[in-house]
Amino acid sequence: xxxxxxxxxxxxxxxxxxxxxxxxxxxxxxxxxxxxxxxxxxxxxxxxxxxxxxxxxxxxxxxxxxxxxxxxxxxxxxxxxxxxxxxxxxxxxxxxxxxxxxxxxxxxxxxxxxxxxxxxxxxxxxxxxxxxxxxxxxxxxxxxxxxxxxxxxxxxxxxxxxxxxxxxxxxxxxxxxxxxxxxxxxxxxxxxxxxxxxxxxxxxxxxxxxxxxxxxxxxxxxxxxxxxxxxxxxxxxxxxxxxxxxxxxxxxxxxxxxxxxxxxxxxxxxxxxxxxxxxxxxxxxxxxx
Ligand code: UTP
Numbered sequence: 001x002x003x004x005x006x007x008x009x010x011x012x013x014x015x016x017x018x019x020x021x022x023x024x025x026x027x028x029x030x031x032x033x034x035x036x037x038x039x040x041x042x043x044x045x046x047x048x049x050x051x052x053x054x055x056x057x058x059x060x061x062x063x064x065x066x067x068x069x070x071x072x073x074x075x076x077x078x079x080x081x082x083x084x085x086x087x088x089x090x091x092x093x094x095x096x097x098x099x100x101x102x103x104x105x106x107x108x109x110x111x112x113x114x115x116x117x118x119x120x121x122x123x124x125x126x127x128x129x130x131x132x133x134x135x136x137x138x139x140x141x142x143x144x145x146x147x148x149x150x151x152x153x154x155x156x157x158x159x160x161x162x163x164x165x166x167x168x169x170x171x172x173x174x175x176x177x178x179x180x181x182x183x184x185x186x187x188x189x190x191x192x193x194x195x196x197x198x199x200x201x202x203x204x205x206x207x208x209x210x211x212x213x214x215x216x217x218x219x220x221x222x223x224x225x226x227x228x229x230x231x232x233x234x235x236x237x238x239x240x241x242x243x244x245x246x247x248x249x250x251x252x253x254x255x256x257x258x259x260x261x262x263x264x265x266x267x268x269x270x271x272x273x274x275x276x277x278x279x280x281x282x283x284x285x286x287x288x289x
Pocket of ligand 1: 018028108
């Protein structure tokens with residue numbers, strides 16, 4: 001089994017639900033407390049053993065790549081001012097030279113199309129996908145849980161969670177076979193099914209470990225839900241040909257592409273911070289109905 005060392009971060013979407021914030025800034029640069037979403041995703045991937053990163057960017061998104069550069073002038077100023085703690089923090093977060101690449105998706109034709117744009121980077125290797133707007137608060141980083149499951153099962157592994165039955169039309173939904181309460185065998189996948197047609201209420205979240213064969217199906221460029229090239233449709237074609245599992249991950253997921261999910265994430269992550277939790281608890285009491 002090939003080791004999992006590569007991750008693709010699709011960040012070329014338009015982020016229309018966050019306008020006007022996303023007019024000139026990428027949605028994935030929005031901070032939760034004091035760290036942008038993209039950085040949470042990269043740190044989670046590194047904690048899962050990922051060594052090479054590829055961002056699929058689009059127009060106006062170059063800041064996402066630049067975020068991982070070394071800011072010489074800033075660092076010199078911090079040094080001059082004796083801000084050693086901040087410098088140390090920035091140095092610890094720096095990525096090794098050459099570990100981050102980017103490709104362009106000129107038109108946002110869907111998540112499947114974004115992944116296909118990274119085909120040269122993926123080559124013949126297994127790879128992870130992290131959607132930075134899905135943020136998971138957990139003891140073990142979510143992608144690490146997936147990488148461990150991949151060691152056990154091989155093949156495709158996707159992170160899954162139960163969603164309210166009436167909301168299945170917002171997510172990629174699993175048809176499931178064997179289920180040990182943690183790992184489920186994937187028998188089918190449907191993108192955004194109507195609740196009355198949904199085979200279950202287990203939904204895929206934005207963390208995947210996929211085999212490179214998915215590119216063959218993506219290259220057909222078939223349009224699915226919303227007239228977009230859907231990753232779910234290409235993954236569905238691999239069922240029966242390669243092992244395919246869903247992992248009920250441990251942790252709480254926040255959909256930061258949605259306003260309420262984003263606000264919840266701010267509170268939940270701030271409450272984890274020793275320097276902020278007391279102040280946040282106080283103001284939460286103030287706003288209690
Ligand atoms: P979303 O559908 O949540 O993002 O895609 P969006 O289109 O940017 O947001 P809204 O719905 O208009 O508010 C999930 C992830 O996939 C990327 C997005 O950048 C996001 O990280 N994506 C989506 C692409 O890279 N390319 C696409 O064509 C579509």
